[in-house]
Amino acid sequence: MDRFMTGRRATMLAGLAALALPRIGTAADDDMLYGPADPQARRGGRATIGSLVEPPALDPFRQAADARIRVSVLMYQGLFFEDDSGIARPLLATSAEAAPDGKSWTFRLRRGVKFHTGQTMTSADVKYSYDFMRDAKNGSPGAGDLSMVEAIEAPADDVVVFRLGRPNAALPMTLTNKYGAVVPKDFFADPNSGTRMNEISVGTGPFKLKQFRPNSVLVMERFADYWQPGLPHLDEVTFAVMPNSAAMAVALQSRRIDLAMFSRPQDTQALERVAGVEVKRWPSLNQKTVDLDCNYGPLKDVRVRQAIALALDKKAVMDASIAGYGKVIGTMVAGMQDAWGVPIADLPNQTVDLDRAKRLLAEAGHPDGFEIDLTTIIGYDWMDPAAVTIAEQIRRVGVRANIKRIELGVWIRNFRAREMGFTFNDWGTTPDPSLLFYRHFRAAPQGADFRNWNHARASELLDRGQEVSDPAQRKAIYVEFQKILADESPTIMMFSSDLLTVNTARLRNYTQHGTGWYFGLAKAWIAA
Amino acid sequence: MLALIAQRLAASVAAAALSALAVFLLVRAVPGDIVGQMLGQTGGDPTAELALRAFFGLDQPIHRQFLDWLGRTLTGDLGTSWYQGRAVTTMIWDAFRVTLELSALTLLISTLIGVPLGVWAGIRAGGPVDTAIQGFSMFGLSAPVFWIGLMLLVGAAAVFDWSPPFAYVGPEEDLPENLSIMILPVASLCLLQAAAYAQFVRGLMVNELRRDYIRTAQSKGLRPYAVYVVHALRNVLIPLSTFIGLILVQILGGVVVIESLFSLPGLGRLILSAIQGRDYPVVQGALLFVVLIAITINLVIDLLYGVFDPRLRT
Numbered sequence: 001m002d003r004f005m006t007g008r009r010a011t012m013l014a015g016l017a018a019l020a021l022p023r024i025g026t027a028a029d030d031d032m033l034y035g036p037a038d039p040q041a042r043r044g045g046r047a048t049i050g051s052l053v054e055p056p057a058l059d060p061f062r063q064a065a066d067a068r069i070r071v072s073v074l075m076y077q078g079l080f081f082e083d084d085s086g087i088a089r090p091l092l093a094t095s096a097e098a099a100p101d102g103k104s105w106t107f108r109l110r111r112g113v114k115f116h117t118g119q120t121m122t123s124a125d126v127k128y129s130y131d132f133m134r135d136a137k138n139g140s141p142g143a144g145d146l147s148m149v150e151a152i153e154a155p156a157d158d159v160v161v162f163r164l165g166r167p168n169a170a171l172p173m174t175l176t177n178k179y180g181a182v183v184p185k186d187f188f189a190d191p192n193s194g195t196r197m198n199e200i201s202v203g204t205g206p207f208k209l210k211q212f213r214p215n216s217v218l219v220m221e222r223f224a225d226y227w228q229p230g231l232p233h234l235d236e237v238t239f240a241v242m243p244n245s246a247a248m249a250v251a252l253q254s255r256r257i258d259l260a261m262f263s264r265p266q267d268t269q270a271l272e273r274v275a276g277v278e279v280k281r282w283p284s285l286n287q288k289t290v291d292l293d294c295n296y297g298p299l300k301d302v303r304v305r306q307a308i309a310l311a312l313d314k315k316a317v318m319d320a321s322i323a324g325y326g327k328v329i330g331t332m333v334a335g336m337q338d339a340w341g342v343p344i345a346d347l348p349n350q351t352v353d354l355d356r357a358k359r360l361l362a363e364a365g366h367p368d369g370f371e372i373d374l375t376t377i378i379g380y381d382w383m384d385p386a387a388v389t390i391a392e393q394i395r396r397v398g399v400r401a402n403i404k405r406i407e408l409g410v411w412i413r414n415f416r417a418r419e420m421g422f423t424f425n426d427w428g429t430t431p432d433p434s435l436l437f438y439r440h441f442r443a444a445p446q447g448a449d450f451r452n453w454n455h456a457r458a459s460e461l462l463d464r465g466q467e468v469s470d471p472a473q474r475k476a477i478y479v480e481f482q483k484i485l486a487d488e489s490p491t492i493m494m495f496s497s498d499l500l501t502v503n504t505a506r507l508r509n510y511t512q513h514g515t516g517w518y519f520g521l522a523k524a525w526i527a528a
Numbered sequence: 529m530l531a532l533i534a535q536r537l538a539a540s541v542a543a544a545a546l547s548a549l550a551v552f553l554l555v556r557a558v559p560g561d562i563v564g565q566m567l568g569q570t571g572g573d574p575t576a577e578l579a580l581r582a583f584f585g586l587d588q589p590i591h592r593q594f595l596d597w598l599g600r601t602l603t604g605d606l607g608t609s610w611y612q613g614r615a616v617t618t619m620i621w622d623a624f625r626v627t628l629e630l631s632a633l634t635l636l637i638s639t640l641i642g643v644p645l646g647v648w649a650g651i652r653a654g655g656p657v658d659t660a661i662q663g664f665s666m667f668g669l670s671a672p673v674f675w676i677g678l679m680l681l682v683g684a685a686a687v688f689d690w691s692p693p694f695a696y697v698g699p700e701e702d703l704p705e706n707l708s709i710m711i712l713p714v715a716s717l718c719l720l721q722a723a724a725y726a727q728f729v730r731g732l733m734v735n736e737l738r739r740d741y742i743r744t745a746q747s748k749g750l751r752p753y754a755v756y757v758v759h760a761l762r763n764v765l766i767p768l769s770t771f772i773g774l775i776l777v778q779i780l781g782g783v784v785v786i787e788s789l790f791s792l793p794g795l796g797r798l799i800l801s802a803i804q805g806r807d808y809p810v811v812q813g814a815l816l817f818v819v820l821i822a823i824t825i826n827l828v829i830d831l832l833y834g835v836f837d838p839r840l841r842t
Contacts, residue, residue: 048694056565056805057611062580064568136575139583141567143576195613214612215623215801216793217695240694243788250678254685256694409560409806416564416577 029089030228033081034206034522035511045526046236047507049518050248050257054241058201058212059194060181061133064141066428069178070517071239074220075116076181076203079107079126080172084285084514086339086431088172092121092182092204102167102469107175109158114225115184116201116208123154125185130162132188133180142179144439147446148466169469170434177517178430206232206522215241233525249502252277258507258526261516262500264381265325271502281325282499285335285514286428288321288382290390290492293420295452297372303364305489309349310357311394318495321386326497331482333429333436334496335514340433342479347486357397369398375423376403377411382497383424418452425491428515433478434466441485453490536830540823547819548601552594555803555811561586562610562806584610597812606813611805616813619798624817626696627794630786631779633710634717639772641718642725647764649726650733651756661726668723673782677716677789684712696793713790717782721775728771732764773829 031037055068060076080088080096090096093107113121132138134146151163162171183202187193201209206228207220218239222232240257242248245267248260253274262268268279290312298304314328327334330350332341344350361369374391376383384405391401401422406414414420429436443449443459461481468474485491501512506527511520563580581587585596600607606616649661685691692709699706736742737760745755784796795814802810 054801056801056807063566065565066568137579139566139576139580141576192613195609195611198612211695213695213793215787215797216791219695238694240791242791243785247678247789250682251691254682254691256681256685256691407558407560407804409558409565409804411560412564412568413560416567 032083033089033091033228034231034519035513036509037523038509038525041233041509041523041525042527043230043233043525044235045233045528046238047234047258047521047524047526048238048240048256049521050242050251050260051239052242052244052248052263054214054239055218057194057198058209058218059197060177060179060203061138061140061142061188062194064179066516069515071218071220072181072203073177073205073517073519074207074237074521075201075205075209076177076183077205078177078181079109079175081519082173082176082178082430082515084283084335084431086336088176088432091176092126093172093175096172098167098169098171098469102169102467103164105162105164105171107160107162109160110227111158113204113227115204116223117184118225119184121182121184121204122157123160124157126160126182127152127154128185128187129180129182130175138188140179144448145174145179145435166463167467167469168434169474170432170466173430173432173435176430178515207237210236217241228522232522234521237521252502252504255504257504259501259503259510259524261512262502263322263497265323265498265500268500268502276505277502278505279500279502280512282501282512283327283335283514284428284496284499284516285333285431286426286499286516287329287333287493287496288318288326288386289425289427289494291420291423291425291451292490292492293418293422293451294454294490295418296421298364298366298370299372299422301364302488303360304366306349306487307357307360307364307397308394308399309486309489309492310351310353310360311397311399312390312492312494313352313393314350314492314494316393317386317389318497320389321382321384322495322497325500326495328495329493331485331493332433333493336429336431336433336436339431340475340478342482342486347483349486349489354396361397361399366398369400371400371402372422373404374401375411375414375421376405377424377426378405378407380424380426383426386424386494415450418448418450420450430515433474434462437478437481437485438462438466441490451490453488455484455488455490458484458488533831536827540827543823544816544820547823548598548816549594551812551815551819552597555808555815556590558803558806560806562808565806597809601813601816606816607809609802609810610807612810616809619810620795620814620817623793623795623798623814625698626792627780627783627787627796629699629706630710630713630717630783630792630794631776633714634721634779635772635776637714638718638721638725638775642722643729643768645722645726646729647733647756647761649730650737653730653734653737658730661730665723665727665730668719669727671719673716673720674785674789676719677713677786680712680716692790694791696791709790709792713786713792716786716789717779720782721779724775724778725771729764729768732767733760736760736763773825 053067055071056065057063058068058072060072077091079091079093081091083089092110092113094110095108097106109123109126115121130152133140133142134149136143148164148166148168149162150165153161155161181203187202190196198212206223206226208223210219210221212218220237222235242251245262249267249271251257252260252271271277272279292299292305294300318324318326318328330342330344330347374387376387387403391403394401439448440450441447441453441458442462443454458481461477465474465477468477499512499516503510508525508527510524513519562584563577566580567576585593608615609619645661649658652658692712696709697705742755742760745759783794787794787797799811799814
């Protein structure tokens with residue numbers, strides 16, 4: 001594991017160096033897409049993956065659910081691959097070049113790429129797909145990320161040009177696989193196209209959809225005309241929905257499934273002693289946070305938010321909720337800390353200081369503390385022990401938390417309505433600071449500013465971070481932003497939990513991507 | 529009798545109408561909607577949200593939405609699922625067939641096992657056979673269905689190196705495959721139901737065998753078969769028939785858990801996932817369907833009372 005981590009850090013630094021150049025990656029990186037290759041890999045076999053969540057639908061353009069992204073990345077592809085080292089590697093593109101003023105990007109496309117429908121991909125399909133996605137009227141959650149795009153041109157069959165209203169250094173990382181993909185031109189002319197995507201896949205990915213039976217299984221089969229030679233190795237991948245972690249553990253023991261991802265280490269401990277299964281830990285690009293709505297009761301006062309931050313012992317919260325299987329963080333997800341983070345010691349409000357917290361509360365007019373609701377989301381197992389621990393910790397400075405559990409749909413409504421109050425949150429990112437921060441913290445209307453922070457300097461920095469392409473300058477901008485974020489505490493980022501996978505010994509070479517998505521199945525294989 | 533039928537039918541129609549309204553309002557009373565689910569933690573430009581809201585008709589006033597839905601429902605059109613794009617009636621029927629098969633098999637097998645066990649225990653009351661059967665009942669009634677299901681999965685894999693397939697296949701498509709999918713879920717549910725039957729029938733038998741007519745039959749020198757089966761069991765069957773109704777309700781409750789555990793795409797899971805996703809047409813249609821089943825069962829029972837009890841007919 002250590003060797004793996006060191007390797008990733010080295011790649012991450014190499015990635016940063018590449019970002020300084022106008023070109024981002026080359027097709028020579030192809031071997032690194034979807035994880036390391038295994039020379040012993042053999043074709044054939046079926047793998048079954050157990051999952052606690054099921055995609056509500058498979059449309060990559062109009063479904064934000066993480067459960068959808070996890071699986072759809074195997075069927076649909078964007079222009080780039082979000083390598084968790086932090087570099088955008090060419091996927092359907094082969095190269096990227098930014099104009100000196102940063103206001104246009106030219107992408108060369110891979111030739112001979114086939115859609116699952118049998119058609120050959122051209123620049124017209126790419127233009128059509130991203131035009132569809134960026135038109136907000138089509139309801140894509142990814143439209144906001146492309147708001148700076150003014151026009152997309154297709155001057156040649158294998159060239160597309162994105163013209164921007166203002167520069168965006170994160171554009172290649174935006175054109176990855178979270179939202180949208182390249183699909184055949186005019187696919188959406190059919191008004192039922194979204195639901196058609198539950199019956200057929202029309203992407204260019206290594207697997208194509210065989211059967212999606214909601215509430216039961218999702219089956220994908222090997223795409224014979226896939227453009228990466230020799231991939232994928234598996235003939236078929238089945239995703240089965242399971243009711244809870246215990247059922248997944250039993251299914252692994254009985255070899256009913258070959259792979260499962262677990263959110264709590266407690267659930268995998270028993271499996272560590274079982275012969276024939278392997279438990280693995282992977283660094284993640286997710287973060288567990290406490291969000292503080294700057295429009296909510298006492299949290300409106302920055303001193304109150306600072307006092308809460310000063311009362312929190314993040315390590316204790318992490319130990320209670322995920323048994324220490326993660327990394328305490330300051331203001332950056334663990335997987336991006338080396339490249340973009342600020343050392344925790346250099347950030348304000350990171351160490352427990354109860355006296356200062358009490359003083360701040362008194363100055364804010366709460367010498368005896370106050371009562372506040374702290375919400376957790378039903379089904380997010382880590383939040384409940386974290387909530388109890390935090391309630392104990394902030395009680396030491398007089399803040400009395402009433403823990404309330406709410407259903408995910410209700411939570412999303414509150415979040416989107418910017419009425420989140422004092423709540424836990426669990427979010428991940430594609431590995432670029434602009435994609436991590438912009439939407440969440442840029443003041444409206446450019447950003448969503450879910451926490452009603454409305455901070456002028458922070459917004460200015462987020463704009464500049466998007467515009468500047470020099471990595472050193474970008475880093476300096478995000479360092480300043482993170483210091484403000486830590487000081488003002490509209491959110492308290494606590495820890496990144498490791499991703500835990502358990503696989504049967506017969507499933508080989510599965511690499512877990514830091515986002516938690518199943519990219520690694522493209523290179524996994526089954527030993528006889 | 530006709531008056532009774534007319535009265536009960538009118539009451540059922542009124543109940544169905546009220547249920548339709550309640551279902552419609554309850555579904556919408558839960559905060560959050562499909563648009564929020566689709567867009568997740570994204571935001572900023574409200575265009576996407578407005579466009580999606582208009583697409584799903586959520587921009588219309590609520591009474592308008594209700595009347596639209598009611599109008600279509602009355603013509604038998606429950607709409608299409610917002611996520612799947614399939615007709616809700618088809619989705620309900622597909623899911624109901626799974627639930628129905630699971631329930632029917634469970635009812636049949638648990639009756640065939642539980643009733644004879646109860647009779648046997650009743651006849652041998654106080655003996656070792658009775659103790660063993662009561663032990664079985666105690667275990668079956670106290671072990672959670674979910675746990676039984678898990679243990680059967682582990683056991684089948686350990687002993688036979690076998691696990692049921694994940695992808696559901698209907699009995700008409702491939703009967704052996706269907707049965708291999710159904711065997712463990714049915715076995716899990718049967719244990720509880722057979723135990724409940726055995727316990728209930730044993731009590732009835734013990735009571736019945738103490739009655740005078742049994743002593744008379746025995747003293748007349750009738751063969752044990754005639755005493756137990758022809759006389760005692762026949763009298764036990766009357767209360768048993770009402771008990772079967774209770775068992776059916778219990779099975780339908782347990783089915784939701786078992787459907788989850790064994791990844792069976794039944795009615796319980798359909799409703800649950802539709803609620804979580806705020807897929808209103810599916811939730812409304814499926815809940816209304818469940819309500820109509822309940823109303824129909826009640827109507828049939830009411831009418832059967834009329835058949836059994838002449839006083840109700842006037």
